[in-house]
Amino acid sequence: MxxxxxxxxxxxxxxxxxxxxxxxxxxxxxxxxxxxxxxxxxxxxxxxxxxxxxxxxxxxxxxxxxxxxxxxxxxxxxxxxxxxEPSIQLVPVMAHLGAWGRRHLPVTRELAVRAELLERGGPELWEQFMDELREQHLDIPRAAGSESVFARLRAAYEAELLRD
Known part of the structure; x- marks a missing residue:
């Protein structure tokens, strides 16, 4: 109402x-x-x-x-x-906001790299990331052997920091 x-x-x-x-x-x-x-x-x-x-x-x-x-x-x-769960479901929104910001605003490379990875990974990667967030925040186990999207995003960010 x-x-x-x-x-x-x-x-x-x-x-x-x-x-x-x-x-x-x-x-x-x-x-x-x-x-x-x-x-x-x-x-x-x-x-x-x-x-x-x-x-x-x-x-x-x-x-x-x-x-x-x-x-x-x-x-x-x-x-x-x-x-x-409602905030975890914002992952696609965050991915779209990051992609829009990368295209239209003066972002820094190290802070934009995660947005780039999320944009390239698309809905499949977003779903994997949401499953990982559910495991971290809601104690809902994700599929065994799933690669950590969080670790991939962090590694990309840290690699950009080392470049500077």
Missing amino acids: VEQGRSGCPINLSLEVLGDKWSLVIIRDMMFGNRRHFRELLHNSEEGIASNILSDRLHRLTERGLVSRAPDPSHKQKVIYSLT
Whole structure:
């Protein structure tokens, strides 16, 4: 049911959930950087997110069911954030955003290489990556012997860093 006065347009409603400056960046960092703790998200952000903004966005993403949080079994005072199925299903959207950005914006090579790999790999690679994210974040095992898409993306990024 659409709230009174709001558009029922799926693009508008999606933007209400994901359209602020930081939400997709946080999901990106969890997805492609495997950053699962507040401090990792804060200190490893290329864009320099402020702690109060990060806290607010994590709270919003959790409320909207895109991120879950649970006590970290390795440390009593930490929580671990996980992507949920709806956020994992954003992989194709992220691939398309990355491809569009590579074509139309002044990107850096090392930060664009993952987008290039995802674009070249297409839907088959996206599905493999989503299965891997489901294993990492939702404890749903993927097919035995599956190659790690995360490792391929990381290796490509690190190789670009070494080139510079």
